[in-house]
Amino acid sequence: xxxKPVKAAEAExxxxxxxxKKKFFEGGIKGLIKKYENLGYKxxxxxxxxxxxxxxxxxxxxxxxxFILPFIYILSTSMMSSQDYMDPTVxxxxxxxSWSNFVKAYQALxxxxxxxxxxxxxxxxxxxxxxxxxxxxxxxxxYKFRGRNVLFILVVLVLLxxxxxxxxxxYGLWADLHLVNTWGPVVxxxxxxxxxxxxxxxxxxxxxxxxxxxxxxxxxxIDGAGPLRVFGIIMLPLVKSAIAIVFxxxxxxxxxxxxxxxxxxxxxxxxxxQPRLANIQNYFNKYASSQxxxxxxKALSEPMLFAGCLMVMVPVLIVYIVGQKQLAAGIERxxxxx
Amino acid sequence: MKKPVKLKxxxxxxxxxSLISFEKKRSLEGFVFSIPWLLGFIGFVVIxxxxxxxISFYQTVLTDLYGFQGTSKFVGxxxxxxxxxxPSVGQTVFESFGxxxxxxxxxxxxxLFVAVLLKQKFPGRTLFRVIFxxxxxxxxxxxxxxxxxxxxxxxxxxxITTGVQGVNTFFGTVMSxxxxxxxxxxxxxxxxxxxxQSVPATLYExxxxxxxxxxxxxxxxxxxxxxxxxxxxxxYALVDSFVASDNPVMSIMNSMTQTGTKYGQAxxxxxxxxxxxxxxxxxxxxxxxxxxx
Numbered sequence: 334x335x336x337k338p339v340k341a342a343e344a345e346x347x348x349x350x351x352x353x354k355k356k357f358f359e360g361g362i363k364g365l366i367k368k369y370e371n372l373g374y375k376x377x378x379x380x381x382x383x384x385x386x387x388x389x390x391x392x393x394x395x396x397x398x399x400f401i402l403p404f405i406y407i408l409s410t411s412m413m414s415s416q417d418y419m420d421p422t423v424x425x426x427x428x429x430x431s432w433s434n435f436v437k438a439y440q441a442l443x444x445x446x447x448x449x450x451x452x453x454x455x456x457x458x459x460x461x462x463x464x465x466x467x468x469x470x471x472x473x474x475x476y477k478f479r480g481r482n483v484l485f486i487l488v489v490l491v492l493l494x495x496x497x498x499x500x501x502x503x504y505g506l507w508a509d510l511h512l513v514n515t516w517g518p519v520v521x522x523x524x525x526x527x528x529x530x531x532x533x534x535x536x537x538x539x540x541x542x543x544x545x546x547x548x549x550x551x552x553x554x555i556d557g558a559g560p561l562r563v564f565g566i567i568m569l570p571l572v573k574s575a576i577a578i579v580f581x582x583x584x585x586x587x588x589x590x591x592x593x594x595x596x597x598x599x600x601x602x603x604x605x606x607q608p609r610l611a612n613i614q615n616y617f618n619k620y621a622s623s624q625x626x627x628x629x630x631k632a633l634s635e636p637m638l639f640a641g642c643l644m645v646m647v648p649v650l651i652v653y654i655v656g657q658k659q660l661a662a663g664i665e666r667x668x669x670x671x
Numbered sequence: 672m673k674k675p676v677k678l679k680x681x682x683x684x685x686x687x688x689s690l691i692s693f694e695k696k697r698s699l700e701g702f703v704f705s706i707p708w709l710l711g712f713i714g715f716v717v718i719x720x721x722x723x724x725x726i727s728f729y730q731t732v733l734t735d736l737y738g739f740q741g742t743s744k745f746v747g748x749x750x751x752x753x754x755x756x757x758p759s760v761g762q763t764v765f766e767s768f769g770x771x772x773x774x775x776x777x778x779x780x781x782x783l784f785v786a787v788l789l790k791q792k793f794p795g796r797t798l799f800r801v802i803f804x805x806x807x808x809x810x811x812x813x814x815x816x817x818x819x820x821x822x823x824x825x826x827x828x829x830x831i832t833t834g835v836q837g838v839n840t841f842f843g844t845v846m847s848x849x850x851x852x853x854x855x856x857x858x859x860x861x862x863x864x865x866x867x868q869s870v871p872a873t874l875y876e877x878x879x880x881x882x883x884x885x886x887x888x889x890x891x892x893x894x895x896x897x898x899x900x901x902x903x904x905x906x907y908a909l910v911d912s913f914v915a916s917d918n919p920v921m922s923i924m925n926s927m928t929q930t931g932t933k934y935g936q937a938x939x940x941x942x943x944x945x946x947x948x949x950x951x952x953x954x955x956x957x958x959x960x961x962x963x964x
Binding site for chain 2: 385386389390392393396397399400401403404406407465468469471472473475476477478479480481484487488489490491492493494495496497498499501502503505506521522524525526527528533535536537540541543544560564574575578582585586588589590591607608610611638639642645646649650653654657
């Protein structure tokens with residue numbers, strides 16, 4: 334577009350275009366204009382690039398502030414002593430770092446046991462969902478068969494059913510199977526591609542599989558690969574980024590699940606971290622009296638609470654930062670298809 | 672001359688009936704891949720759903736909440752009638768629907784905007800991607816702690832918006848909603864990011880040679896290419912706000928189950944609510960069907 338006026342001038346074309354050119358570069362010398370135009374395209378692009386980067390940084394930093402402030406708040410509060418927390422003059426930077434919050438939170442969370450339960454359910458569910466949702470997503474994304482549309486509608490339906498509709502009946506069923514207070518109710522649905530937001534993962538996989546050109550599996554089939562081989566060796570490596578997304582989300586959501594897992598696993602020692610965190614403030618008060626905690630006590634235990642929050646979210650943070658690399662690698666792989 | 676023709680006909684004829692055709696084999700494969708999910712669907716969705724329909728027709732009084740023991744008697748559609756006649760329930764449902772529908776376009780537009788920015792190549796973008804994922808990491812119990820107003824101190828989100836609220840209350844509320852919208856859009860940002868990366872770079876090169884500006888290439892290349900993901904994100908954002916635990920309808924349901932006597936009503940309400948959300952989403956999908964392909 335920007336080269337057009339030059340061409341027009343060279344060809345001595347329509348008079349309208351030369352008029353426009355004169356308006357645009359008022360008072361310029363003809364020879365210089367040509368040079369400027371030829372050099373200017375690159376220079377202009379550089380300036381444009383610089384300004385756009387500046388704008389991106391500005392907007393992103395502005396928004397990142399909103400996202401990062403609560404994180405900083407948790408970090409700083411968890412290191413404050415109770416006095417610092419109640420003192421309005423102390424903001425964000427505590428006068429002295431008190432590690433006792435973490436020790437207390439460690440006790441109140443029953444950290445080792447709860448961590449084991451949380452990690453076990455989240456990791457197993459995430460692995461199972463990553464595999465099983467890929468199967469059904471592959472079937473929906475790459476095959477046309479009778480009932481495919483019905484199947485798709487069923488998947489959408491599962492996505493739309495609020496867990497509250499089923500939880501009473503499900504609880505009864507799990508109780509009949511004597512699986513309450515085990516990892517079963519959380520992990521078993523994941524084995525079949527259901528479970529926490531399983532339907533969403535199916536849809537993510539479906540859209541990613543649809544993107545792959547049909548040439549890919551036709552070529553493999555002509556070379557004599559069976560359906561399982563096509564799926565495992567050709568298709569799965571092509572949707573690496575979908576795998577990364579599904580695994581990360583599944584893990585994080587199971588880790589943060591404070592509705593279903595706590596309902597099924599409520600006994601002391603069987604609980605995950607989330608319900609322990611929800612009751613962390615009552616822990617040290619449990620034996621004192623049956624009364625509710627006073628407001629002051631609650632406020633004083635606030636730093637301990639945020640220390641607990643920090644301890645709960647660290648594993649998830651690690652999973653994301655590690656997975657981020659996989660995600661980027663998978664994304665590069667997608668470009669190769671074309 | 673007659674013989675070979677006959678043979679050909681016979682062969683074609685016998686093939687049709689003796690062997691499974693290529694297409695049939697393929698479709699069978701597709702079905703086999705979906706069998707595990709179907710089994711799970713029956714076990715973990717259909718059976719509980721049928722049971723929950725049963726619960727909604729009974730009046731149940733639980734004596735032991737965890738052991739799931741109690742008495743129940745059949746009351747027919749009484750539970751449904753009670754829920755529908757309750758004016759506060761109806762009002763809450765309509766309000767939450769309006770709020771969700773208003774929120775979704777903003778969430779999707781915002782997350783697309785952020786994803787487009789994060790897709791650019793610049794130093795430090797991995798750091799920004801981590802930052803925009805923070806709400807997902809802080810979800811669950813931690814989120815409720817952050818949005819709650821502590822004793823003697825305001826929640827982090829109120830401190831962000833108090834400065835604005837001082838200027839104008841309308842803008843203050845808008846700003847605080849923007850905060851919650853931004854915090855609800857992490858998943859959408861990541862889905863969009865992956866979708867944007869899947870747009871082939873050659874397409875951009877082609878339109879750049881044709882002289883399209885960045886703005887034009889966004890509207891004519893990026894958006895058509897990722898349109899299924901836009902719909903997917905819209906549906907996801909809708910469902911997310913319908914099912915969110917801070918949705919007022921959900922809290923009504925939870926308070927009903929906690930008493931231990933209104934299980935039937937809670938089930939009835941959850942069924943009505945589910946059907947209503949289904950209707951809304953089906954209408955949405957029907958309206959946007961042509962962008963899904």
